[in-house]
Amino acid sequence: MKNKMTAFPYLIWMAVFIIIPLVLVVYFTFASEDGGFTLDNIVKISQYTPIFIKSINLAIIATLICFVLAYPIAYILSRSTEHYQRTMILLIMLPMWMNFLLRTYGWMTLLENEGLINKFLSIFHIGPFQMINTAGAVVLGMVYNYLPFMILPLYSVMTKIDYSMIEAAQDLGCNPVKVILKVLMPLSLPGIITGVTMVFVPSVSTFIISRMLGGGQNMLIGDLIEQQFIGSTYNPYVGSAMSLILMVIMLIIMGIMSSFDDDEMEGIVI
Numbered sequence: 001m002k003n004k005m006t007a008f009p010y011l012i013w014m015a016v017f018i019i020i021p022l023v024l025v026v027y028f029t030f031a032s033e034d035g036g037f038t039l040d041n042i043v044k045i046s047q048y049t050p051i052f053i054k055s056i057n058l059a060i061i062a063t064l065i066c067f068v069l070a071y072p073i074a075y076i077l078s079r080s081t082e083h084y085q086r087t088m089i090l091l092i093m094l095p096m097w098m099n100f101l102l103r104t105y106g107w108m109t110l111l112e113n114e115g116l117i118n119k120f121l122s123i124f125h126i127g128p129f130q131m132i133n134t135a136g137a138v139v140l141g142m143v144y145n146y147l148p149f150m151i152l153p154l155y156s157v158m159t160k161i162d163y164s165m166i167e168a169a170q171d172l173g174c175n176p177v178k179v180i181l182k183v184l185m186p187l188s189l190p191g192i193i194t195g196v197t198m199v200f201v202p203s204v205s206t207f208i209i210s211r212m213l214g215g216g217q218n219m220l221i222g223d224l225i226e227q228q229f230i231g232s233t234y235n236p237y238v239g240s241a242m243s244l245i246l247m248v249i250m251l252i253i254m255g256i257m258s259s260f261d262d263d264e265m266e267g268i269v270i
Contacts, residue, residue: 025247028240041241048224048242055220056249058135059204062142066150066199067192069143074154074191075184079163089155092148104141104212111137111213133215141209146202150195157191193257201250221246 032038045052077085095103110116111131118128131137161184169183185192207222214220221242228239 025240025243028237029244031237033237041237042245044238045241045245051219051224052221052245052249054135054218055204055222058139058142058220059200062139062146062203063150063196063200065139065143066147067196070147070150070154070195074151074158077151077155078158078161085159089152092151095144096148100145101208103145104209107137107141107144108132108212111140132213133217135214135218137213138210138218138220141213142199142203142206145209146199149198149202153194153198154188154191157188161187197254197257200253204250205246 029041030037030039032040077088080088108115112118113128113130113132115132117131121127121129165187166179166183169179174182204220205222207220207226210218210220210223225239225242225246227233228235228242
């Protein structure tokens, strides 16, 4: 009885902030303006297919860049002294203590045509370059904001890897590339899966980064959904359909990533 009473506030929280909003999203997705059932809202999304594809592509690029940057950083951290690890983790987490909008505004100041980067390059008579309002700026914003979400899971897993296994592979004649591909990466696969999921999911649904760094030329799924609810093209029915499709895409991707269970990872190592 006591356990049920303890769980009651959490059940209320889930019902108010998770279950009820999801029910409303599903309802508006399949409802017409007169309250009847319809699939027109789903059909209308097809005209936004290029934006869905672009959002997924940019999220994949940002995730790959985060992985390439985070993997060596996490490995170096995992093999460092405890004092160095604590200091570096603090530095990695420090930007996350700052407001998300302020961090993005900071990059706007750097990337603008009259921003700090172009002003610095002008000293050497280079530029100015168009960096703001581009797809590259959007990817840069994603990488900067979500890189810690890739580093921390990898670091957490790598600290638990027995270094003697790496030394044994080296003693058996494996070069550095084979050690990484055959030993280190399979052992760190749980961290890779977690990191990829934690970076890709917010990247594909972001709207602040694309609006501030990409301008109107780089609209993503999140921008479309926002427009349907608070923009001039107010249409909660289509907006709910977009949200539902986006959730389905995320669930499929998370399901694929979580399909790599422990038995499969052990088979890879062997």
